Amino acid sequence: MNIVQAVEQSIKDEIKQAVIASGLAEEAQIPDVVLEVPKEKAHGDYSTNIAMQLARVAKRAPRQIAESVIEHFAKEKVHVEKIEIAGPGFINFFMDNSYLTELIPNVLKAGEEYGRTEYGKGEKIQVEFVSANPTGDLHLGHARGAAVGDTLCNVLDAAGYDVTREYYINDAGNQINNLAYSIEARYFQALGMDKEMPEDGYHGQDIIEIGKKLAEEYGDKFVNASEEERFEFFRKYGLDAEMDKLKKDLENFRVKFDVWFSETSLYEDGKVEEALEVLREKGQVYDQDGAIWLRTTDYGDDKxxxxRKSDGSYTYFMPDIAYHKNKFERGFAKVINIWGADHHGYIPRMKAAMEALGFDREALEVEVIQMVQLYKDGEKMKMSKRTGKAVTMRELIEEVGLDATRYFFAMRSPDTHLDFDLDLAVSQSNENPVYYAQYAHARICSILRQSEELGFAVSADDVAAIDLSLIGEEKEIDVLKRVGEFPQVIVEAAEKRAPHRITNYIHDLASTFHSFYNAVKVLDQENAELSKARLALVKAVQITMKNALRLVGVSAPERM
RNA sequence: GUCCCGGUAGCUCAGCUGGAUAGAGCAACAGCCUCCUAAGCUGUAGGUCGUGAGUUCAAAUCUCGCCCGGGACGCCA
Structure with missing residues (x-):
């Protein structure tokens, strides 16, 4: 907890104490005290609606209640300078903000750690995201999932959770057979021979490339091979090639996974059979029409x-159950899946399956990412993996830029449909919001470089020698307040699974800093003491900005 | 038909555990570089918060109905 959070808590405690002391309500009747930062500065640094909330219990008018609360409120104890009652009964607190300068040495000392808290108490959380089939290039939807998932993981980690990032490789289903047949067709075509693509084949450019490469590397070696041998080889080769490419693409997008979990390994280790056995023992399955069914309707599913299908093979659902069973057996307190909106119908049955196995259905959380719609030349672009016409994540990054792409996806709430105007993103990339934040960082770095030349350099070690009481102008306080919010913003973003709160914060921090920059001269040769104090402040902003950008996977350039 | 998501400024979106005069970016308009990076700042203009009821001292926010857009409803994955 930093000084800001501590002071906020002490004000809340003091409000509660004042309510009790004034005899308005018993402790148990008092709701959680809400302390908010008013939009209007005229309404103070903090404000509470407690008087309105207590009107019913206390059977008195809110403004009267507010009067009593103020009478019993010990201002000086909690850095409050002035209290006003306003509107229907708001109590507005005007702070003596000088205490905020304590933040500066704290931030400088914390450095890269600033913003991190122990809030999550090291609880183990697993986040599974992307998990695209290895049958083609990653497209825009995957890019969004990757950006959101990775940012969420960073945020959870910073909020004190023990996070495991995981990718589930669907390397066992029918789609892999289709991959092999698609490669086979492309291989023959590359050799100038006729071969039709399978009905559910993958038409992506990447598959064509694989076919070509095989033809170059092996010539017609597989033309006369047995069908079985050829199939097995292409299957394995295709899978490896797709996975290598996928991993590389994600790494280039600054997304790294701790675990790559193979579906095939579940079969090899007998985990699929085992999961089915457990369900059977628990009486959760029945046989009908030659198939094996799970009673998901007992747990809220519609059917x-x-x-296991009547032909003896498993549905996609079965190994997925085994996989999720395995997740819980690894001791995660919380398992978060990030799924595309097209899979949302799958949620009730997965939760039902977990409940059928005896796990807490609430421990499995599914965050749904809405669709990305790409616009070009003012028209919707059809995205289809089948026809291979989708814009790939790789192409997107090349055109829009890595930082901008990460920021753009992270800044939207995951549950809104996203219209991505490619022309706009490309042609106006210099006006992308990410530059606004990066520019603030680069500006700070420029100031810091010059401070060294002037002999004003400030570091965490000598900040104690600086007179921070010189900080106090409105713009300076605005910046400090913003810096002080950071840890709490991270906690809220983690709790609400809302990565876009971080980009909102980044924007606010940049905005507050730019405004400060235009109003206040940091380096002043005539006033070394003041310059040093402001440099320390600016340094704190730099650290905060860099840490915030790192959470969303965006670089913090020193020059622009 | 059932379920999920969205509908807020010209465009793209925040705000949604109810709170004071609904915000930002882009676009528009008017200012600001002899001064630490003008990729910036300051100001102006722009809104029936899809719609109709309800709950409340107070609704963009909660409840219900309806309209519009997107998605999902397989012994596919």
Whole structure:
């Protein structure tokens, strides 16, 4: 907890104490005290609506209640300078903000750690995201999922959770057979021979490339091979090639996973059978029409689901159950899946399956990412993996830029449909919001470089020698307040699974800093003491900005 | 038909555990570089918060109905 959070808490405590002391209500009747930062500066640094909330319990008018609360409120104890009652009964607190300068040495000392808290108490959380089938290039939807998932993980980590990032490789289903057949067709075509693509084949450019490469590397070696041998080889080769490419693409997008979990390994280790056995022992399955069904309707699903088809093979659902069972067995307190909106219908059955296995359905959380719609030349672009016409994540990054792409996806709430105007993103990339924040950082770095030349350099070690009481102008306080919010913003973003709160914060921090920059001269040769104090402040902003940008996977350039 | 998401400024979106005069970016308009980076700042203009009821001292926010847009409803994955 930093000084800001501590002071806020002490004000809340003091309000509660004042309510009790004034005899308005018993402790148990008092709701959680809400302390908010008013939009209007005229309404003070903090404000509470407690008087309105207590009107019913205390059976008195809110403004009267506010009067009593103020009478019993010990201002000086909690850095409050002045209190006013306003509007229907708001109590507005005007702070003696000098205490805020304590933040500066704290931030400088914390450095890269600033913003991190122990809020999550090291609880183990697993986040599974992207998990695209290895049958083609990653497209825009995956890019959004990757940006959101990675940022969420960073945020959870900073909020004190023990996070494991995981990618589930669907390397066992029918789609891999289709991959092999698609490669086979492309291989033959590359050799100038006729071969039709399978009905559910993958038409992506990447598959064509693989076919070409095979033809170059192996010539017609596989033309006369047995069908079985050829299939097995292409299957394995295709899978490896797709996975290598996928990993590389994600790494280039600054997304790294701790665990790459193979579906095939579940079969090899007998985990699929085992999960089915457990369900059977618990009486959760039944046989009908030659298939094995799970009673998901017992747990809120609209219909029961097939686990094993009448032909003896498993549905996609069955290994997925085994996989999630495995997740919980690894001791995660919380398992978060980030899924595309097209899979949302799958949620009730997965939760039902977990409940059927005896796990807490609430421990499985599914965050749904809405669709990305790409616009070009003012028209919707059809995105289809089947026809291979989708714009790939790689192309997007090349055109829009890595930082801008990460920022753009992170800044939207995951549950809104996203219209991505490619022309706009490309042609106006210099006006992208990410530059606004990066520019603030670069400006700070420029100031810091010059401070060294002037002999004003400030570091965490000598900040104690600086007279921070010189800080106190409105713009300076605005900046300090913003810096002080950071840890709490991270906690809220983590709790609400809302990565875009971080980009909102980044924007606010940049805005507050730019405004400060235009109003206040940091380096003043005539006034070394003041310059040093302001440099220390600016340094704190730099650290905060850099840390915030790192959370969303965006670089913090020193020059622009 | 059932379920999920969205509908807020010209455009793209925040705000949604109810709070004071609904915000930002882009676009528009008017100012600001002899001064630490003008990729910036300051100001102006721009709104029936899809719609109709309800709950409340107070609704963009909560409840219900309706309209519009997107998505999902397989012994596919």
């Amino acid at each position: 029961d689901r097939v686990l």
